[in-house]
Amino acid sequence: MPIRRSNTAYLFLLFPLGILLVFTLIPTLLGIGLSLFAWDGGPDPSWVGLNNFTDLASDAKFGPALRNTIVYVLGSVPPMVIIGFLLAAAVQASWFKGRVLVRTMFFLPTILSIVAIGYVWRWLLEPEAGLVNWALRLVGVVNPPDWLNDEQWALRSIIVVTVWRGIGFCMVIYLASLATINRSLYEAAEVDGATPGQVLRHITWPQVAPTTAFLFITGVIGSLQVFDVVFVMTGQAENDATNVLNLYIYRLFTYGQLGYAAAVGVVIFTITLLATAAQLTWTMRSRRAEQGAA
Amino acid sequence: MSTLRSPPLPIRLAVHAVVYLGAFTMLLPMAWMVLTSLKTDLEAAQAPTWATLLPSVPQWGHYHEAIRAADLDRFYWNSALAAILTTVLGVAHNALAGFAFAKLRFAGKRVLFGLALTTMMVPIQVYFIFAYIICSKLGFVDNIQALIVPFLASGFGIFYIRQVMNAVPDSLIEAGRLDGMNEFDIFWYVARPIIWPAIASLGVFTFVFSWNNLFWPLIVVDSERSKTLPLAIADLSAGQYVDSWPVQMAAGTILIVPLVVVFFLLQRAFVQGVAVTGIKE
Structure with a gap:
């Protein structure tokens, strides 16, 4: 039942909404506008229309940064979500021993600062004294790569670290979602003689579809904005092999090319909106198709 | 079963x-x-x-070497102060706003809630330039205010609290009102105890976010004295300790200790909070 009108509500909202207005909403509108100007932070920005965007098309640094960002998103989000799902399904089984312990261990990296994680992985991936290459030599790999300095491997290494860190989060969310599945579905499947693989494929996976959609959408949004892990692992020197859009924006900002930086920001924002809209449409279409089939 | x-x-x-x-x-x-x-x-x-x-x-x-060489104790204090103040003040404001959106009636509610939600969608890279300029006009740049004030409200926090407020029955709120409580009393004595775990979760998220934040401090911190711990540790590799992996690893350990402690103390709040986030749709 709704409660009678309240003016105190405005009092409660005044400060938090004021903060969002001043530090997020207004700067967003101004930032989008700034993408149409050339500005070094001095007294007079000059109007350049869409020139910042047409310049991006021929910018030798923007291309690799865009490509790397997309590779990063596609390389990290699907494995993270799928491994998270399989883990949650395994741990959720009634015969699994030590569910809480395993959940804690997988979740731990999620909360640790990327600065620390980036450093420890740089050390693990160090070519001579690093633990990873030590293990590889132990199993007979003669000449393991210098992961972070090898153009072929640097971005892939960063993607692996991202997946390593993210699966615990996906797993915990899937566990919560799995706990809400109606047991009778499983019992019916058992009566029908379904194998565990079939149950996983035809009951569990469709039942957690909303969670999968949530993880994909938020995962794509978050990884399009990747900054920390790249900055710490390879980003302190400029290089095209692992440059990503946000790192490029940060550099443009430090060089004082503010209008151009804003234009790259608008590109990220646009890609984010398009990717989110596409995923939402796809989610709703497959949900409708499922209902039609049922 | x-x-x-x-x-x-x-x-x-x-x-x-x-x-x-x-x-x-x-x-x-x-x-x-x-x-x-x-x-x-x-x-x-x-x-x-x-x-x-x-x-x-x-x-x-x-450990001693890492702390002394890079002044980590000072940056520890900067990070801790920013994270604690952001957590306490931010959670309080987000909780009040979430309560208002969930349980109070007022004109313009949908529009205002829509605005709060919009802020969740925009990447910081679109607004950081003018957020920085506004902070510099307010004299926040290179001060601890820049690390706190912009984070005292978040679209996510408001949305999260509004969602969990559904667990508070309207009849209880109505009963509080009949007893002559004002809105703040209702929030504090009726709603807050019920959603306390969610408030704890939001507190943990906020603390971890503030403690780990890297991009924004890189923008608003100019001088040595205002650096946060992640910035100081990111600088360690560029300085004289670049060759000493053990000292860097000591610094990394120092950085994660508070997080590990917070995590194990509040593990339930963490995991439940994440779980609620995931099944909100």
Whole structure:
């Protein structure tokens, strides 16, 4: 039942909404506008229309940064979500021993600062004294790569670290979602003689579809904005092999090319909106198709 | 509740093996970080052998060295103050706003809530330039205010609290009103105790976010004295300690200790909070 009108509500909202207005909403509108100007932070920005965007098309640094960002998103989000799902399904089984312990261990990296994680992985991936290459030599790999300095491997290494860190989060969310599945579905499947693989494929996976959609959408949004892990692992020197859009924006900002930086920001924002809209449409279409089939 | 038929023993064993191996690789990097921080430079720089996996004599001095050389104690204080104030004040404001959106009636509610939600969608890279300029006009740049004030409200926090407020029955709120409570009393004495776990979760998220934040401090911190711990540690590698992996690993350990402590103290709040986030749709 709704409660009678309240003016105190405005009092409660005044400060938090004021903060969002001043530090997020207004700067967003101004930032989008700034993408149409050339500005070094001095007294007079000059109007350049869409020139910042047409310049991006021929910018030798923007291309690799865009490509790397997309590779990063596609390389990290699907494995993270799928491994998270399989883990949650395994741990959720009634015969699994030590569910809480395993959940804690997988979740731990999620909360640790990327600065620390980036450093420890740089050390693990160090070519001579690093633990990873030590293990590889132990199993007979003669000449393991210098992961972070090898153009072929640097971005892939960063993607692996991202997946390593993210699966615990996906797993915990899937566990919560799995706990809400109606047991009778499983019992019916058992009566029908379904194998565990079939149950996983035809009951569990469709039942957690909303969670999968949530993880994909938020995962794509978050990884399009990747900054920390790249900055710490390879980003302190400029290089095209692992440059990503946000790192490029940060550099443009430090060089004082503010209008151009804003234009790259608008590109990220646009890609984010398009990717989110596409995923939402796809989610709703497959949900409708499922209902039609049922 | 009937339990499902279990798969055969070899499969169960294999699943346990794979899952525990994965769980082990989650801890291994952190364990290796701590081990390395206790080795001598020479031990760490050599290609590892079975014999040198453990430090021969633990070098506790590396922690002292990391703290003294990079003034980590000062940056620890900056980070802690920013994270604690952001958490306490931010959670309070987000909780009040979430309560207002969930349980109070007022004109313009949908529009205002829509605005709050919009802020969740915009990447910081679109608004940081003018957020920086506004902070500099307010005199926040290079001060701790810049690390706190912009984070005292968040679209996510408001949305999260509004969602969990659904667990508070309207009849209780109406009863409070009949007893002559004002809105704040209702929030504090009726709603807050019920959603306390969610408030704790939001507090933990906010603390971790503030403690780990890197992009924004890189923008608004100019001078040595205002650096946060992640910035200071990111700088360590550029300075004189670039060759000393053990000292860097000691610094990394120092950085994660508060997070590990917070995590284990409030693990339930964490995991439940994440779970609620995931099934909100």
